[in-house]
Amino acid sequence: MAVPHDASASAGRRRRPVRWELPALVAAAVAPLLVPPLGGGLGGQVTILFIYAILALALNVMVGFTGILHLGIAALFGIGGYTAAILTVPTLPFGWPFAAAATAAVAVAAGAGLLLAAPTLRLRGDYLAIVTLGFGEVVKVALRNLEEITGGMQGLGPVPPPGAALEIGGIDLGREFVVDPRWFYWLALAALAAVVSGLRWLEGSRLGRAMAAVREDELAAAAVGVPVGRVKLAAFAISSAIAGLAGCLYVTSLSTTADPNTYDFQRSVLMLCAVILGGLGSIPGTLAGVAILVGFDTVLAPRADAWLQQVGLNTTGSSILSFSGWRLAVFGMVLIVMMRFRPEGLLPTRRGAGKLPPAAGNSEN
Amino acid sequence: MVRFPRRRRDRSLEQTAADPLLSVDRLTVRFGGLVAVADLDLDVEQGAIASLIGPNGAGKTTAFNCISGINRPTRGTVRLDGRRVARPFTPVAFWGIVAIGLLTGLLVAAVAIDIDGVWLAVVKRPMAAGEPPRAATLGRRLRSYFRWELAVDRLGASWRVVTPDGREVVAIRRSREDASRLRDALQAAVTARRAGPGTVPEATDFGDAADAVHAVDGEVLDRLAAGKRAIRLRGWTALAAGWLVGAAGGYAVWRRGRRSPEVVAAAGIARTFQNIRLFEGMTALENVRVGLDWGHRGSRRIDDPEQVATEILAKVGLAGEAGRRAGELAYGDRRRLEIARALATRPRLLLLDEPTAGMNPAETAAVAELIRQIRDSGVTVLLIEHHMQTVMRVSDRVSVLDHGVKIAEGTPREIRRDERVIKAYLGEAEA
Numbered sequence: 001m002a003v004p005h006d007a008s009a010s011a012g013r014r015r016r017p018v019r020w021e022l023p024a025l026v027a028a029a030v031a032p033l034l035v036p037p038l039g040g041g042l043g044g045q046v047t048i049l050f051i052y053a054i055l056a057l058a059l060n061v062m063v064g065f066t067g068i069l070h071l072g073i074a075a076l077f078g079i080g081g082y083t084a085a086i087l088t089v090p091t092l093p094f095g096w097p098f099a100a101a102a103t104a105a106v107a108v109a110a111g112a113g114l115l116l117a118a119p120t121l122r123l124r125g126d127y128l129a130i131v132t133l134g135f136g137e138v139v140k141v142a143l144r145n146l147e148e149i150t151g152g153m154q155g156l157g158p159v160p161p162p163g164a165a166l167e168i169g170g171i172d173l174g175r176e177f178v179v180d181p182r183w184f185y186w187l188a189l190a191a192l193a194a195v196v197s198g199l200r201w202l203e204g205s206r207l208g209r210a211m212a213a214v215r216e217d218e219l220a221a222a223a224v225g226v227p228v229g230r231v232k233l234a235a236f237a238i239s240s241a242i243a244g245l246a247g248c249l250y251v252t253s254l255s256t257t258a259d260p261n262t263y264d265f266q267r268s269v270l271m272l273c274a275v276i277l278g279g280l281g282s283i284p285g286t287l288a289g290v291a292i293l294v295g296f297d298t299v300l301a302p303r304a305d306a307w308l309q310q311v312g313l314n315t316t317g318s319s320i321l322s323f324s325g326w327r328l329a330v331f332g333m334v335l336i337v338m339m340r341f342r343p344e345g346l347l348p349t350r351r352g353a354g355k356l357p358p359a360a361g362n363s364e365n
Numbered sequence: 366m367v368r369f370p371r372r373r374r375d376r377s378l379e380q381t382a383a384d385p386l387l388s389v390d391r392l393t394v395r396f397g398g399l400v401a402v403a404d405l406d407l408d409v410e411q412g413a414i415a416s417l418i419g420p421n422g423a424g425k426t427t428a429f430n431c432i433s434g435i436n437r438p439t440r441g442t443v444r445l446d447g448r449r450v451a452r453p454f455t456p457v458a459f460w461g462i463v464a465i466g467l468l469t470g471l472l473v474a475a476v477a478i479d480i481d482g483v484w485l486a487v488v489k490r491p492m493a494a495g496e497p498p499r500a501a502t503l504g505r506r507l508r509s510y511f512r513w514e515l516a517v518d519r520l521g522a523s524w525r526v527v528t529p530d531g532r533e534v535v536a537i538r539r540s541r542e543d544a545s546r547l548r549d550a551l552q553a554a555v556t557a558r559r560a561g562p563g564t565v566p567e568a569t570d571f572g573d574a575a576d577a578v579h580a581v582d583g584e585v586l587d588r589l590a591a592g593k594r595a596i597r598l599r600g601w602t603a604l605a606a607g608w609l610v611g612a613a614g615g616y617a618v619w620r621r622g623r624r625s626p627e628v629v630a631a632a633g634i635a636r637t638f639q640n641i642r643l644f645e646g647m648t649a650l651e652n653v654r655v656g657l658d659w660g661h662r663g664s665r666r667i668d669d670p671e672q673v674a675t676e677i678l679a680k681v682g683l684a685g686e687a688g689r690r691a692g693e694l695a696y697g698d699r700r701r702l703e704i705a706r707a708l709a710t711r712p713r714l715l716l717l718d719e720p721t722a723g724m725n726p727a728e729t730a731a732v733a734e735l736i737r738q739i740r741d742s743g744v745t746v747l748l749i750e751h752h753m754q755t756v757m758r759v760s761d762r763v764s765v766l767d768h769g770v771k772i773a774e775g776t777p778r779e780i781r782r783d784e785r786v787i788k789a790y791l792g793e794a795e796a
Binding site for chain 2: 118121149209213215220221
């Protein structure tokens with residue numbers, strides 16, 4: 001939280017100075033102009049990385065800020081994605097522009113989050129985690145079975161690129177987005193920057209402090225007047241809204257929703273791992289966690305495979321000799337080593353939120 | 366005490382002052398077979414320091430938990446300023462419960478009427494037919510769905526006459542015209558079966574399509590005719606049932622939250638815990654800020670919370686620790702921080718549960734002094750304490766609990782001499 005860590009209390013009125021965000025943002029924004037590969041396939045992969053970073057930040061609001069173990073974040077990701085797809089695909093009559101569809105995706109996902117949260121407010125710890133896990137499965141199965149609405153296993157598509165049929169200064173934006181991956185790169189980066197600054201503000205706000213108080217000790221928070229139920233509802237709504245935004249971007253960048261299994265438990269757990277690896281409750285930590293885990297998965301592994309083939313170590317393309325055949329093993333090893341030597345995460349918060357939400361019965365006095 | 370009607374009491378300041386700030390009336394708590402607190406009556410005067418003492422397991426903390434909304438009493442009431450501490454049933458709560466019921470009902474109904482089928486009928490079928498749905502035609506298509514009227518769907522090269530949800534195929538034709546004509550004839554036959562002959566064109570009016578209608582089993586037509594009734598019955602039943610469940614659930618949640626700790630804190634009663642419960646990961650300053658942020662709703666707005674928080678910390682002697690994490694503080698400082706956090710809610714009544722437990726004599730004396738200062742600043746204090754010297758020194762009034770029953774009440778001097786109290790603490794003499 002944006003609070004002084006030196007002893008001078010009066011400095012607490014000022015925000016912690018922006019140290020890394022702005023330089024990082026500028027660097028990421030100009031990178032595609034300087035690094036040619038970002039204008040090609042790599043650019044698309046990094047875009048996906050940004051989108052997953054947004055999703056992981058959404059999860060961080062639940063697990064890191066509020067201390068609610070959420071195992072179904074991918075479902076809200078999917079709800080946002082499908083909403084955007086339904087509103088934009090040409091086979092359906094809506095044909096909304098991207099900005100409107102993104103807004104709707106955020107709103108619908110937030111609504112779904114509230115719907116999940118409202119009946120479960122009195123649950124704690126493990127019980128709530130099980131409910132979110134179930135919610136994720138229910139949404140996945142519903143997406144699969146509502147075939148008329150969601151296209152079943154085929155999913156919905158083609159989702160038009162942002163700015164389709166929009167011309168500014170003689171540039172056909174829709175075409176540009178298709179031809180040049182850098183446009184989407186910048187769009188995703190802008191969304192990520194907006195989410196990061198929004199969450200920074202949240203951390204230092206009254207609501208953010210209430211969330212932290214609920215995470216630290218729900219009963220004590222209630223005893224000083226924090227409306228625990230409403231704070232949790234807000235956390236669910238905010239987290240779901242951000243996940244919905246990520247889903248909308250994801251679907252638009254793939255130009256299809258893909259099949260519902262894209263939004264399954266595995267994705268939720270991958271995000272949870274990224275948040276834990278980076279440090280619970282920490283925004284830079286979450287970004288680092290995503291960069292390492294997802295970056296490893298989508299950027300590094302394919303490149304390592306290509307390299308192995310190039311140097312002639314794996315000419316037959318066998319999966320045992322390829323790097324991506326081993327990626328899950330590497331992944332598991334990294335997590336085990338992390339938990340042994342740095343359980344609080346790579347870039348933990350000063351407040352030491354680096355522990356998972358307590359098990360079920362942290363309760364009655 | 367003379368009881369004045371509420372109207373009079375409100376008018377006269379003096380009468381209000383004479384009423385107890387906190388009044389606990391016949392409070393009883395049972396845990397299964399165990400009676401933790403039995404018929405406890407307790408009044409705390411405005412501006413006093415009252416103490417609740419008793420041997421271990423006497424029910425002191427349970428009584429505290431009931432007052433602060435953590436436990437629900439089996440029976441009895443807790444009043445602050447003559448009013449029960451509970452959230453009132455406002456119109457907002459009422460309409461909220463109604464809306465939750467409605468939302469639940471709509472969700473259940475969406476399942477019952479097959480929302481997927483509605484989507485097909487209202488959005489996808491018109492798209493496939495090349496006439497994108499508009500707001501103007503939306504109502505007509507919805508009505509058609511809920512009348513369970515037959516429709517025509519395309520599958521590959523064939524055209525099928527289907528139920529509106531597209532799940533049951535009644536007939537298959539090669540061309541769209543054939544299928545449409547058959548659909549109209551079938552629909553006429555179905556409607557005639559439902560509404561009785563003469564109300565709509567007979568199937569025979571449709572020429573050669575009529576033969577095809579005769580080829581369809583009468584039972585199928587009957588089933589299709591019953592479709593309208595069935596889907597409406599399903600929809601309304603689901604809506605009503607969902608509404609009932611949702612509203613009941615909403616009401617139950619609202620009711621259970623009526624006297625929750627946050628409501629009590631918002632009404633102006635703050636507390637500390639016997640086993641310190643701080644927000645360990647947050648700084649001392651942040652702990653106090655949370656209290657300031659929420660806390661007592663009736664109190665004045667604070668313009669500069671950071672400044673006030675610092676002042677409160679200084680008041681309890683933690684000025685130098687503002688930026689340290691609560692979990693890192695020394696034991697005595699943690700107890701003080703908990704008091705600071707409770708004070709930050711600007712309470713009218715402060716409940717302290719063993720604030721000097723585990724402290725050395727010097728620290729204990731300092732806390733006793735702090736309690737007196739808190740009282741002098743206008744906050745009434747109710748204290749649970751084992752340290753008799755502290756209790757006797759600071760209290761204006763002492764109540765003694767034993768096995769959940771109040772056995773004595775009075776000034777410290779009276780309590781010290783009371784035989785029942787001595788017996789409860791020391792046991793009965795053998796001889």
